[in-house]
Amino acid sequence: MSAVWNGAGRRISICDVGLRDGLQMEARFVPTEDKIALVHALSAAGLRKIEVTSFTSPNAIPALRDAEVVMRNIERHPGVTYTALVPNARGAERAIESRVDELNLVMSVSGTHNLANLRMTSMQSFAALSQVVAMAQGAGVPVNVSLSCVFGCPMEGDVALSTVCDWVRRFADLGVRRITLCDTTGMAYPTQVAQVSAAALARWPDAAFTLHFHNTRGMGLANVLAAIDAGASRFDASLGGLGGCPYAPGASGNVSTEDLVHALELMGYDTGIDLPALLAAAHRLPEVIGHDLPSQLAKAGPRLALHPAPADLDALRERALARSAV
Amino acid sequence: MSAVWNGAGRRISICDVGLRDGLQMEARFVPTEDKIALVHALSAAGLRKIEVTSFTSPNAIPALRDAEVVMRNIERHPGVTYTALVPNARGAERAIESRVDELNLVMSVSGTHNLANLRMTSMQSFAALSQVVAMAQGAGVPVNVSLSCVFGCPMEGDVALSTVCDWVRRFADLGVRRITLCDTTGMAYPTQVAQVSAAALARWPDAAFTLHFHNTRGMGLANVLAAIDAGASRFDASLGGLGGCPYAPGASGNVSTEDLVHALELMGYDTGIDLPALLAAAHRLPEVIGHDLPSQLAKAGPRLALHPAPADLDALRERALARSAV
Numbered sequence: 001m002s003a004v005w006n007g008a009g010r011r012i013s014i015c016d017v018g019l020r021d022g023l024q025m026e027a028r029f030v031p032t033e034d035k036i037a038l039v040h041a042l043s044a045a046g047l048r049k050i051e052v053t054s055f056t057s058p059n060a061i062p063a064l065r066d067a068e069v070v071m072r073n074i075e076r077h078p079g080v081t082y083t084a085l086v087p088n089a090r091g092a093e094r095a096i097e098s099r100v101d102e103l104n105l106v107m108s109v110s111g112t113h114n115l116a117n118l119r120m121t122s123m124q125s126f127a128a129l130s131q132v133v134a135m136a137q138g139a140g141v142p143v144n145v146s147l148s149c150v151f152g153c154p155m156e157g158d159v160a161l162s163t164v165c166d167w168v169r170r171f172a173d174l175g176v177r178r179i180t181l182c183d184t185t186g187m188a189y190p191t192q193v194a195q196v197s198a199a200a201l202a203r204w205p206d207a208a209f210t211l212h213f214h215n216t217r218g219m220g221l222a223n224v225l226a227a228i229d230a231g232a233s234r235f236d237a238s239l240g241g242l243g244g245c246p247y248a249p250g251a252s253g254n255v256s257t258e259d260l261v262h263a264l265e266l267m268g269y270d271t272g273i274d275l276p277a278l279l280a281a282a283h284r285l286p287e288v289i290g291h292d293l294p295s296q297l298a299k300a301g302p303r304l305a306l307h308p309a310p311a312d313l314d315a316l317r318e319r320a321l322a323r324s325a326v
Numbered sequence: 327m328s329a330v331w332n333g334a335g336r337r338i339s340i341c342d343v344g345l346r347d348g349l350q351m352e353a354r355f356v357p358t359e360d361k362i363a364l365v366h367a368l369s370a371a372g373l374r375k376i377e378v379t380s381f382t383s384p385n386a387i388p389a390l391r392d393a394e395v396v397m398r399n400i401e402r403h404p405g406v407t408y409t410a411l412v413p414n415a416r417g418a419e420r421a422i423e424s425r426v427d428e429l430n431l432v433m434s435v436s437g438t439h440n441l442a443n444l445r446m447t448s449m450q451s452f453a454a455l456s457q458v459v460a461m462a463q464g465a466g467v468p469v470n471v472s473l474s475c476v477f478g479c480p481m482e483g484d485v486a487l488s489t490v491c492d493w494v495r496r497f498a499d500l501g502v503r504r505i506t507l508c509d510t511t512g513m514a515y516p517t518q519v520a521q522v523s524a525a526a527l528a529r530w531p532d533a534a535f536t537l538h539f540h541n542t543r544g545m546g547l548a549n550v551l552a553a554i555d556a557g558a559s560r561f562d563a564s565l566g567g568l569g570g571c572p573y574a575p576g577a578s579g580n581v582s583t584e585d586l587v588h589a590l591e592l593m594g595y596d597t598g599i600d601l602p603a604l605l606a607a608a609h610r611l612p613e614v615i616g617h618d619l620p621s622q623l624a625k626a627g628p629r630l631a632l633h634p635a636p637a638d639l640d641a642l643r644e645r646a647l648a649r650s651a652v
Contacts, residue, residue, distance in 0.1 A: 001555050002328030005520040112635045120646050127650075155635040187629040189592040190551070194331040215544075217629060218585040218622040222547045225516070229327050251626040259544040266515040296544040300577040303513040303543060309438050309481040320446050324453075 004229040007269030013234045014271055015049035015210065016042050016257050019070075020085050022242025024054060024061050025253075026289060032066045034288045036073050041281035042239065043077040046273040047257075051083050051104060051236075055091035071098035083144065087118070092132045096139050102178070103136050105129045106146040109167050110153030113184070117148075126170060133174045144178035145171045146212065150196065152187030161199060168200060168207075178208045180236065183223065186216020186251070190226035197230035212236035213255050214243065215294065220255035221263055228269075235260065239278070240285040240293035252294040258282050259297045266303065275302065330555040333595030339560045340597055341375035341536065342368050342583050345396075346411050348568025350380060350387050351579075352615060358392045360614045362399050367607035368565065369403040372599040373583075377409050377430060377562075381417035397424035409470065413444070418458045422465050428504070429462050431455045432472040435493050436479030439510070443474075452496060459500045470504035471497045472538065476522065478513030487525060494526060494533075504534045506562065509549065512542020512577070516552035523556035538562035539581050540569065541620065546581035547589055554595075561586065565604070566611040566619035578620040584608050585623045592629065601628065 019038060023030055035053070042050050052074060058065035067084065074082065083102035086092045095103055107125035108114035114122045129145070136143045149156075150164050168179055181196065193211070200209055211227045211234070213220045224235055237260045243253030261273045282298040310316065345364060349356055361379070368376050378400060384391035397410065409428035412418045421429055433451035434440035440448045455471070462469045475482075476490050494505055507526065509519075519537070526535055537553045537560070539546045550561055563586045569579030587599045608624040636642065 001520055001524065002330060004328060005517050005552050005555065007517075112639065115639060115642050115646065116636050119642060121643060124646060124650055152629060154633045157630055157632055186626065189589060189629065191331050191333075191593045194327055198327065216622065216626045217588060218541075218547060218582065219589050221544060222551055222589065225548055225551070226331050229331065249625070251622055256544065262543060263515060263545050263548065267517045296542065296577055299575070300512065300542045303478060303515065304483055306483055307480045310442050313438065313441060316441050316445060317447060320441065320450055324450055 002229055004225050005267065007264065007267045009268060009270050011233060012228065012264055012269045012271050013048060014257060014260065014273065015051060015083070015234070015236050016047050016239055017051040017212070017236045017254060018238030018240065018242035018257070020051040020054050020064070021236075021254055022238045022240075023063050025244055026063050028290045029063055030288055032069050032073075035066070035070045038239070038281065038288070039070070039074045039082070041277070043075065043080050045277035045281060046271075048079060048272060049081040049083060051085065052100070054085035054087070055094045055098075056085070056087050068094060068098050071095075071100060085146075086132065088128055089132055089135060092135050096136070096141055100141065102142045102144055103132065104144045104146055104180075105132055106148060107167075108148035108153070108184070109159050109164050110149040110156045112155045113149045113153045116155065126167075130174060133171070133176060137175065142178065143176050144180060144210070145176050146180040146182050148182050148184040150181040151183040151192060152185070154185045154187070161196060164196065165199065165203065168204065172204055172207060177206065178210070179204075180210040180212050182212040183214055186214035186219075188213055188223050189219055190222045193223045193226040194230045197227045197232045201231045208234060210234040210236055215241060215252035215255050218252070220252070221260065224255065224260065240282050240289075240298060241295045242285070242289070242293060256295040256297065258295055262297050262302055328555055330551050331593065333590065333593045335594065335596050337559060338554065338590055338595045338597050339374060340583060340586065340599065341377060341409070341560070341562050342373050342565055343377040343538070343562045343580060344564030344566065344568035344583070346377040346380050346390070347562075347580055348564045348566075349389050351570055352389050354616050355389055356614055358395050358399075361392070361396045364565070364607065364614070365396070365400045365408070367603070369401065369406050371603035371607060372597075374405060374598060375407040375409060377411065378426070380411035380413070381420045381424075382411070382413050394420060394424050397421075397426060412458065414454055415458055415461060418461050422462070422467055426467065428468045428470055429458065430470045430472055430506075431458055432474060433493075434474035434479070434510070435485050435490050436475040436482045438481045439475045439479045442481070452493075456500060459497070459502060463501065468504065469502050470506060470536070471502050472506040472508050474508050474510040476507040477509040477518060478511070480511045480513070487522060490522065491525065491529065494530065498530055498533060503532065504536070505530075506536040506538050508538040509540055512540035512545075514539055514549050515545055516548045519549045519552040520556045523553045523558045527557045534560060536560040536562055541567065541578035541581050544578070546578070547586065550581065550586065566608050566615075566621045566624060568611070568615070568619060582621040582623065584621055588623050588628055
């Protein structure tokens, strides 16, 4: 049997991306103070990396139009990396001014998806992001590159592993050492995840790869475990399972942070995260967001949160035994 | 890496239990003809085992008060085992008269759960079921025993593996060769599943063990994979993820048959099930039941059910390239 079923204290690092990947899809504007409170709750629960916001045009994503205010007013916990998504040089300037700890750049390994979402060809995106990488390096701010549609494009279908590796290589050649392989619309499955993760980790042993899964088709946790078995140890997730996919209305969003922490800790992995504190934050989330969330754990509670036995259990037993005696 | 990530054509057998484990919880009575149509749809989709109903007292579970009518009117597909739950000797008589292919008996390995649910001590249940086993053996009808709370009791907490093995042994000693290990309220986690499955399979190599998981805490698929890695190959699931748990309102029910088939077939396992036919049945289910279901796949579709690219993709590309040329 695989060693993956027994964590044996191995460290798994989780980055909560709900404030960015989740909130960017929400119709209702979440008040700035609620966002700040959420970042604080996540920091206090032990998250060591939080994607706080996105420095996009306020017209493109009005839900995150308060990026600067949020970034400047969060309480910075020591040891926590506060990262933000940055689509272009203008966003990078704003993010660097707001003292983000890391710039998270994004482009898609699917040409169709890149064009449809970012209005640029993949090569144009790469050229633009190369400038941002240089800016960040000049400013001494670390860069993470998130590659979308690594496990499939909802319009093109499967993307060849060689294409994925080509894009990783281009960024690695620029000196980027942090790469997130994103399952943008929940198309990843464990066999593929194991293969892609193993290939990337073997080819770039010095890079820090993060895996980003959505639970769109119910395979989120299985994909995380396949990636761990292939050597990965960094994952994105979102409180409450915030997020979602425009191609699958009603389906789950990102892998839920609390579901993932609960499962991994039971399995003997060390996430460094305080589950009760995380759950308390998850329980407040539906009111903040204005709707129910896909998190299973927020509904069911941890597996050993026991329920009282029937008050008349002794009487039940006596009656049962009396029937037998007849 | 584990071989579990690559099915390599290995056969996995799935029994759909939605008509029993799912419908028994529904407030609304599902018309008899709809139940019969569902059994037919599952047979036609390639399920090789279907739990059709429960021969319980009509007062205890009015939702299944039509057990005889359903059982007598389903179309029997060759090679399909039509099983039914049977709580006691009276139920066994009714089930045998209705020509079930298998009697599925049930008791809990948790004394508290058994008393609260079945109003008997575990020893009383065992004594009663022993008589039913003898009846079935006399009638030449195979018996399956489903043990509840194998992976934890919502009132008692964890149940010792030795206790679980004790109950398996008692039934094995009666000649029962089909045993289902049930995660009745979704408390199982992969480490435990791997351990319990491996122990049971090693100790009773001639028995046919089925694993029955609920997705209450989002670990259903991961638990199935852990069990497969430990050597198991038979699983319960329910169309649409029907079912649920009285201790976790709003949480998921049984592992969804279509989510499981989709994942396992992608991984190279052979379930023998026709996913499009199964999905068609799943899509009709919410209307039959009267509410939404937890199945992810019914909402999101298979991973390669692609979406059209934007109609103006060529124009987008031209405009993008024109901007670069400026």
